[in-house]
Amino acid sequence: MKSLQELAAIRDRMKQTVNTREAAHDTTRIVVGMATCGIAAGARPVLNAFTEEIARRELSGVLVTQTGCIGLCQYEPIVEVTMPGQDKVTYVKMTPDKVARVVSEHIIGGKPVAEYTIGAR
């Protein structure tokens, strides 16, 4: 270890680890429906796409997690996003391609992507 920069580089590289373990205390939650219906409709790739996108953009305080059946099986994969001070937004028929836009416009920009939501159906 020859400099503080080297140390900082390791810390930055490990940021995702810290975020995963500290996210439980934070507020933005991305919940992917992962019951049998969700998994069958392709929820796993969606979940992984969210995890990767959050890590790529080095966002902290965002919890990506799963839940069971939300009850609207025909609209799976369903993703619910809860942000502090906002109503819950429900995205339906999600695909990994749609993830980047949700992260950039909604999670970062604070503006839900209306056309992906259940209201647009």
Added chain:
Amino acid sequence: MYRSHVMVCGGTGCTSSNSDKIAQAFEDEILATGLQDEVKVIRTGCFGLCALGPIVVIYPEGSFYSMVKEENVKEIVDEHLLKGRPVTRLLYDETVAEDNTIKSLDDTAFYKKQLRIALRNCGVINPENIDEYIAFDGYAALGKVLTEMTPDEVIQTILDSGLRGRGGAGFPTGLKWKFAAGNKADQKYVCCNADEGDPGAFMDRSILEGDPHVVIEAMAIAAYAIGASQGYVYIRAEYPIAVQRLTIAINQAREYGLLGKNIFGTDFSFDLDIKLGAGAFVCGEETALMTSIEGKRGEPRPRPPFPAVKGLFARPTILNNVETYANVPQIILKGADWFASMGTEKSKGTKVFALGGKIKNTGLVEIPMGTTLRTIVEEIGGGIPNGKKFKAAQTGGPSGGCIPASLIDTPIDYDNLIAIGSMMGSGGLIVMDEDTCMVDIAKFFLEFTVDESCGKCTPCRVGTKRLLELLNKITDGKGTMEDLDKIEELAEFIKANSLCGLGQTAPNPVLSTMRYFRDEYVEHIVNKRCPAGVCKALLNYKIDPVKCKGCTLCARTCPAGAISGTVRQPHSIDTTKCVKCGACVEKCKFGAISKG
């Protein structure tokens, strides 16, 4: 990229209840379900709630699974990791609310009043991965010290923080460093006392198992402050997991150049070695510890000269306890004021206690100084099991004393404990209920010090032995009231004349139990009775002829053949044959056998 982390406790407590196999089962099951690229299994240090081990925590949700069995693993993987439904049935019941929602661990009685500074990374990081320690600001304090601060500034920060030695005596850490820094020498040493020997104490072990790098970082900081280039961690060989993790950590730190020459590109160089102790209690005493590192028999020597002047290999040396070191990097990063804002006037920060004995939540707790014993026992500890009453708590192990129920609201800090005749000690906290005989407890601790006395000085070697004989006389029902005076006189003499801390504190358990429970001693002597029903020589077992149904179970159980009687007739015990093992009481279904 892992979306979920499965943290399996790899502390000694959980390892002894098979957590290794559970971690392996998780890895196998995760592979079987194809989740290996999404979920990572990590073996951590102690979570603190040892009573409920083996413990598994799953992030990002922070779900806390307790008493996990191998056969539960498949269900947790299928339900929680695959489908995202935490298995509430297997979660720690305190984290599940009545409406089946899951509460944060921070809201449970056990964790709510705790404040984790020394233990902050325990259960949070993988102790065998230096990168994880760095991710949680590890080695940032060392970097700051080496690039921004002078040694004097480091010492001043530690002084201002009010940090005192966590090994028990409570000497101001900054002052110790200042003395050693002021002495010029060609070579100085930094030592770490990890020779945790008190019965029931496991704080230092848990820190080394859960966060070994924090000790390495703090020792390097101390070395910079006093001008040392070599350090030793003196750790008992009875702690194999701690030794193994510390060895791994030292090697990783060397690989990264965080130990070795020219750390962070400065002209500061420091290296560290482990010295294994053979488990002698006296080697926790500083001069004996250093003598042992030198390769000699571990015996204390008179002070002065103090180690800061003439310590290891007759060079200026500082010796701090594991937990003391664990506080140092945080103090450097967050400042002396931050640390000094916690605790009481003269005892700053937090203290880790190993909570044991007659208490529901056995485990490791870290509380701000000044927390009352009541909070620890009733809230964090969850109270006494089986509806028994709290009688006393022993702090400081064989060097400390008891705190009776009447003083349960005493705020715990160094000075308050001394004032009530106990001491902080390294942090063992043994809770006793009404079934505990205080004479017997005093005897237990004294037997320990008699065994562990190194024999170098007479007051300790002979004095503690004679003191134990007097106690044995009392528990055998042969004591006299004059013996109590003799005990007090001898105890004071041992305290005043022993060479080292072991002897000077050995009579404390006797003196403090006599101070608060003298009536129990008197009861043993005058009425030949042990009120708690512990001292065998004073017990008599009796069968109540009204309650006895003559089932013959007791007679068949008795190993001494002391119980006689015919079927369906009340039985009786021949007290001359009875060995007072109590086996009959446990077997009797009718509660007909009593002791007293």
